[in-house]
Structures are given as structure tokens and as C-alpha cells.
Amino acid sequence: MLSQLGNFFIALGLSASFIQLFTVILNKGYFKYALIISYMAVIHFLSISLAFLILIYGFIISDFTIQNVLENSHSLKPMIYKISGSWGSHEGSMLLWCWVMAFYGFLITINKQSLKKETKSLILLFQGFLSFGFVFYLYFLSNPLESSNILSEEGYGLNPLLQDPGLAFHPPFLYLGYVGLSIVWSFALAGLIRNTINKEWARNIRIWALTSWVFLTIGISLGSWWAYYELGWGGYWFWDPVENVSLIPWIIATALIHNLLALEKKEILINWSVLLSLLGFILSIIGTFIVRSGLITSVHAFASDPTRGIFIILLLFLVTLLSLSIYAKNYIKKQPNVELNFFSKETFLIINNLLLSVIAFTVFLGTIYPLIVETINNNRISVGPPFYNITVIPFAILLAFFSALGPILAWNQNNIKQLLRNISIPLGLTLIITIAIFFMFENLSLIIFIGLFSGIWLFLNSLNNLTHIRFQGLNNWASFFAHSGFAILILGVSISSSHQNEYEGKLDINNQINFSGYILKFESFNEEIVENYITTKGKFKLSRNDNEFFLYPEKRFYPIEQSQTTEAAIISSNLSQFYLVLGEQINDKSWVIRIWYKPMIMLIWIGGLFMGIGGLLSLVKRIKIKSAKQISFFIMLIFLSGNLFADNKIQNNEDRVTDISLQIRCMVC
DSSP states (O other): OHHHHHHHHHHHHHHHHHHHHHHHHHHTOSSTTHHHHHHHHHHHHHHHHHHHHHHHHHHHTTOTTBHHHHHHOOTTSOHHHHHHGGGSSHHHHHHHHHHHHHHHHHHHHHTTTOOOHHHHHHHHHHHHHHHHHHHHHHHHHSOTTOBOSSOOSSOOOOOGGGOSHHHHHHHHHHHHHHTHHHHHHHHHHHHHHHTOOSHHHHHHHHHHHHHHHHHHHHHHHHHHHHHHHHSSSSOSOOOOHHHHHHHHHHHHHHHHHHHHHHHHHHOOSHHHHHHHHHHHHHHHHHHHHHHHSSOOOOSSOOOOOHHHHHHHHHHHHHHHHHHHHHHHHHOOOOOOOOOOOSSSHHHHHHHHHHHHHHHHHHHHHHHHHHHHHHHHHOOOOOOOHHHHHHHTHHHHHHHHHHHHHGGGSOSSOOOHHHHHHHHHHHHHHHHHHHHHHHHHSSSOOHHHHHHHHHHHHHHHHHHHHHHHOSOOTHHHHHHHHHHHHHHHHHHHHHHHHHHOEEEEEEEETTOEEEETTEEEEEEEEEEEEETTEEEEEEEEEEEETTEEEEEOOEEEEETTTTEEEEEOEEEEETTEEEEEEEEEEOSSSEEEEEEEEETTTHHHHHHHHHHHHHHHHHHHHHSOOOHHHHHHHHHHHHHHGGGGGOOTTSOOSOOEEHHHHHHHHHHHO
16 A cells, blocks of 8 residues: 555656656747746655655555565564665665755745745756656656565565664765756756856755765765774775765865855856856766666665666767757857966865866776776776875865965965964964974884875964954854865864774783783673574773773674674774774684774864864855754754764764775775
């Protein structure tokens, strides 16, 4: 019954998007059908919302007559994992994708930006095109509400890797960012057709670009944090293809936000802003194709299905063809003649955007090249962290250097002497601190030294800009948080990667080792049944002088999924962390263990949080709501992003697959 009702609403949503799109096409006009377009967008949103709620309800009540529930749930699952299981599969996540796209279309329909009727109708027309394509794919090729042919009293269970609070929130945030770029795409095409790429267009589209950027920032940070504590390999970013395809649109969105600022203030970089607006969503679809086509084997990838991959690449082709055709026909041929002074805000924005574009292209090339090679000659090659460390990090450091100066500069031109006076204190402090660090630590590589210098330089300049920047209020603080967050992230990466310690070996019960100035003692281990898994939990004492910590790494067995996983024990101390993994049991008294000391690693996620706060402040400034509501909106989003900093001393309710961990380690080697 639920399956049939859910499919009815998906079909209704598909019909609404069909009418929304083809009524206009067949009658060759969009202005006189503006009311129909809006009504169909609302019906589409309500229909997809009801279908999504029905799927979630099916998971909550464990309705195993629905194939998706049967394959991805179990009656013993905790409620949060039943709900998150609704988007934990390929089919469910595509329904989430379609719902987010419908939701953004609904927001345009209620028209809080007071868009002109023609512009609003065109945006909804293009959203209808996208919605029709993706819901058609959902209904016929990836139906999450398909009835099961098997009568079963129990489900097969949810992948233990997805039974995690981080993974419950990570996909929705990512999709709110990914799919939010569809509105940016529609805005760009509407502006091209109506020849309204101007300051007002930049102000309107920047809200949506910022919204997508903020959600992508939170989503990527949550994913990085999940990979760190859940997969048990001690890392936070592996340059996995699926990690990369979420990072690339984020980089493009970052460049777009800065471009739109230049367009809004000086009416420059017009065509480049439009092109970035189109590329952001096109790259999101490419990422969807890579994840769902079966081209890659990844911790993140969904089950492969060639038919699904062919349809997505066909949809990608149509979106790209439509985008480039409209762009080629309507691009802005005449632009204001602006004389660029090197020491001006607009010049540094151009430099930063070039660097961001190079970084995005490099990551895209490293991601797609192995797939192309394997497709052509069936030879599998790996492009791993060494490639990205050599190619991306130098440009990221240059980006940090120029980002430090951009906010303090004025438009048009600047007084060089005044500029030097403004940066003299940050520059002097940066040199002193970096040189002191160089003499304090041994074996400091050149790239780490430069990374520390650029991070300190950017942070001190961001702090300095609070007093010298030429605009006040939330924009001032938004710039500070966004740029200082990037600086803190660079410092976290530089310090943790250059000074981490690691031990891997056998340890017997009641024996101890010396590690990073601490004594690690293996006290005991025991087995117990907890909720829906059986755990073998070790107890380790980490001590130095009067300081004692207890770590409880685990090996878990999930009977429902017939899957064995491991759980890292993580202890935080002054932004640094001890990270302990229980390996294989050798005999009754001996286990293989692996422990890391990661100095200042929490700076990485603090930096991500700061960048998210910067984006939120800028977004709140631009949303036309009352001050009290602005504050409430900001607090709500900060609360939602608070998952990044859950207390590490609380034992996590999740797991990591041992063989995946070993594969990752081998690939790193």
C-alpha cells in the first residue's frame, strides 16, 4: 500500500514537471504561462515531499514490502539509522536529490527576492527541465518505493559504515550544496536569455551561491570528520574520487562568490561569473555520474548499474549542451572598460580566481584521468595523495598569500606606502613566529615551512583586516571568519602532518610501551552484546605524570549484516589527539595495535567551522529578514553544524571495515 501511494506521488511530481516544462515549449512562450509554471512547481514540490515522507515512514515502521526498506533496514535498528537509511541507498539518495531540487524550486516560487515575473518564470522553467530529467530517472530506473517480490519478516540491515550520526547528516548537507547549484545554473541561463547580467543579477544569484557554498562546506567537513574517526586509518582526506567530486564544485562556488562580488561592485568578470555559474552544477552532475555509474570502487560509491550510468551521462550531455548553447548565443560581448591597477581589490580577486580555477582543474584531471585510461585500455592506474600534494598544495599556499591582502585593498587603486604600513605588523610577526618554529622543530620540510608561513600570514592579516577593512558590520566579520578559517585549516594540516607520531605492533595484556612521552598500558579486553552488534572492547591506559586517559577501541560484529568492523578510540588534549585502533588478535593475551599522536589536528575542523560561519554571516547579511530572525536563523544553522565537535571521549556508535582500512593503508604506501 505504501509503495503504491509513494509511486503515485512520484508520478504526480513527474507529471507536474512535465507540464511545467512542455506547456511552455509547445506553446513557445513562458511569460503568459507564468502562473502555470509556478503552480506546477508547487505541486511538484508537494508531491516529491509526500513521496519522501512515505519512504521515511516505511523505514520507521519497518515495512519490508518496500524493496528499499528490505535491503537497507532491520526492525532492531536504532531509530536515527532507520530514518537515515531512507537516503543511505542509491535509490533513496536520488529521492533526496530530487526533493532538494524541488525544494529550491519552491523557494523561487514564493519569490522572497521579489524577482521580476519574466526572470522567475525562466528560472522555474529551467528547474522544471532538471526536475523532469531527474524524477524520470528516479521513477523508471532508480525507484526507492518499488514493491518487494520477497515476503520477509525482517530486513537485510543497513551497511554498518552508514550507522553513524555523521553519515546521517553528511548526505543531506552535501545535497543541499550540490543541488543548490542548480538554482545558480538556472539563474545564469535566465540572465543570459533576458540580457540582465548586471549588478542586480549578481546580488540575487550570490545568495544562492552562498547558500550552496555553506552547505557544501558543512557537508565536506562532516564527511572528512566521519572518514577520520570511522574508517580507522588515521587520516581525514584520501583524495578519493568521491571526495574530489564534492570538493571541485566547492572550489568553483568559492571562485564564483568572489567573482560576483567584483561584478556587483565594478561590473567586471561578467562572462567568467556566468561560466562559473554553469560549471558548478555541471560538475555536480559529473560527480553524480562518477559515484553511480560503477566506474570506481570506493568506500563512498553506490552499487553499479550500467543503465543508470548511461542515463546520467545522457542527462549530463543535455544539460551541458543547453548551457553552452545559450552561453555561446547570449554571452556579453560589450563590457565596461576598466583599467586594472595591480594593487587593487579587483586584481587580487582575479588572481585568486585564477588560482582556484587551476586547483579545480588539477583535482578534476587527477580524478577523471584514471577513469579514462581504464575505459580505453582496461588498465587500472592510481592517482593518489602524492600527485595532489605536488600539484595542489603549492597553488593553495599561493592562494592563502594573496587572500590575505585582498580584503584590505580598496577598489581601483591603493596607496602603496599605506598598504605597506598596514601589513608591516602582520608581516613582521609572521616572520618571527615562523623562524622560531623553524628552529624549534627538527626535520621541517620546505613545503611544511611554507605552509606554516602562509597559514600564520593569512590568519594575522585576517585579524588585522578587522581594523583596516573599508566596510563594517557582518561583512567585516564574514570575511574574517572565512579567511581565518582557511588559515587555521592550513595550520592544522601542516602541523599534524609534519609532527605526528605512530606506532604499530604487538602488545600483550598488562604490558606497556612508551609513546610520545606517554606510557600506554594494555589493561584488559572483554566481550559484550550491545544493541545490534557484539563488541570486543579493549581497555588501555595512557598516562604521563599525574595525567591519565582511558581508551576503549573495539572490534564489532554485526550479526544481521554478517560484517565485522573496528572502532577507533580517540582522546583529545589541547586540540591534539591520540588515536588508537585495535587490530587482529594473535592469541589469548596478544593483539596488534596501532596508535597515532596527531598534534593540533582539531584545527582542521575548527577551520572548516570558521569558514562555514563566515559564509553564514555573509548569507544572513543578504537575506532580507528582521534582525531577530537573522540571529535565530544563524544560531539554528550553527547548531546543525555542531556535529563536527562532538566530545571525542564519548564512545562512537559506529564502525569501520578492517579490510577497507588495510586497502587504504596499502594505497597510501
